Each structure stands twice: as structure tokens, then as C-alpha cells.
Amino acid sequence: MAFLTGRCMCEAVTWTYSGDITRNLVCYCADCQRATSAPLTAFLGMRPEQLSWSGDIRHYESSPDTFRGFCPSCGTRLYFRSDRWPHEIHVHAATMTNPDDYQPDAQVFMPSRVKWLDRLPTIPTHDGFQQRPSGPPAHRTALRSG
Ligand SMILES: [Zn+2]
Numbered sequence: 273m274a275f276l277t278g279r280c281m282c283e284a285v286t287w288t289y290s291g292d293i294t295r296n297l298v299c300y301c302a303d304c305q306r307a308t309s310a311p312l313t314a315f316l317g318m319r320p321e322q323l324s325w326s327g328d329i330r331h332y333e334s335s336p337d338t339f340r341g342f343c344p345s346c347g348t349r350l351y352f353r354s355d356r357w358p359h360e361i362h363v364h365a366a367t368m369t370n371p372d373d374y375q376p377d378a379q380v381f382m383p384s385r386v387k388w389l390d391r392l393p394t395i396p397t398h399d400g401f402q403q404r405p406s407g408p409p410a411h412r413t414a415l416r417s418g
């Protein structure tokens with residue numbers, strides 16, 4: 273039994289959940305990549321009847337009877353649900369009030385995982401943005417105006 277809360281970026285939409293978490297999965301499927309503009313998506317499986325929302329929510333029907341909810345003000349993705357699994361809704365873990373509380377226990381759709389994720393441990397890291405882009409000045413100008 274968990275008690276969790278969450279919100280979108282602009283805080284127009286909030287959610288509260290009191291119930292069992294049915295899944296903690298990280299999804300690499302191509303649809304989630306497109307829908308979230310991100311290489312991976314983390315979900316919390318919840319019972320719809322124990323989840324309450326406040327605020328205006330829109331959804332996109334990404335495949336027949338499958339819906340992806342989002343905040344119409346800020347665009348934050350909120351959930352995935354499908355009529356194929358009526359007793360479960362997948363809420364985006366990144367919307368949790370404390371996203372660090374998330375504990376994934378499964379990774380799914382591994383064949384569509386983008387290959388560059390494997391390189392992350394070897395790529396230079398920074399606490400904030402890099403100080404300046406690399407490359408000659410002319411190249412930087414072209415990037416800015418593009
Ligand atoms: Zn919002």
C-alpha cells in the first residue's frame with residue numbers, strides 16, 4: 273500500500289494515489305519515445321479507482337483504445353492507459369512529487385532501446401549546462417539561428 277502524490281510542470285494538474293503499485297517499469301518502446309520526446313519513460317502502475325486527478329487533462333489516442341494523457345497548459349505527459357488493461361493505468365513517474373522515490377523493477381521493450389544510452393557512462397558529465405558549446409564561432413552562430 274502506497275500513498276503518493278504528483279503534478280505536472282505548471283501545477284494545473286495534480287494527482288493523489290492511495291493503493292498498491294502494480295508495476296514500476298521503464299519502457300523503451302518506440303511509441304513512448306515519440307510520445308514523450310525522450311529515450312525512455314518510467315511508469316507507475318496504479319489501480320484507476322484509487323487514483324484521483326484534479327485539473328484539466330487532455331489525451332491523445334496513440335493507437336486504438338489506447339490513450340496518453342497530458343496537461344493542456346504545459347504539455348507534461350501524465351499517463352498511459354489502454355482499454356486492453358482496464359484495471360490498470362500507467363502514471364509517468366517523472367510527475368511524482370519526489371521523483372527520487374521511484375524504484376524501477378523492470379525494463380521493457382529492450383529491442384527498441386536507443387543504442388546511445390549504452391554510451392552514457394563514458395560521456396563527460398557536468399553539474400549544470402556546459403559553459404560553452406564546442407566548435408568554431410561560425411558554427412555556433414549557425415546553430416543559434418537555426
Ligand atoms: Zn501543466
Ligand SMILES: [Zn+2]
Pocket residue numbers: 299300301302303304305313381
Ligand atoms: Zn512504451
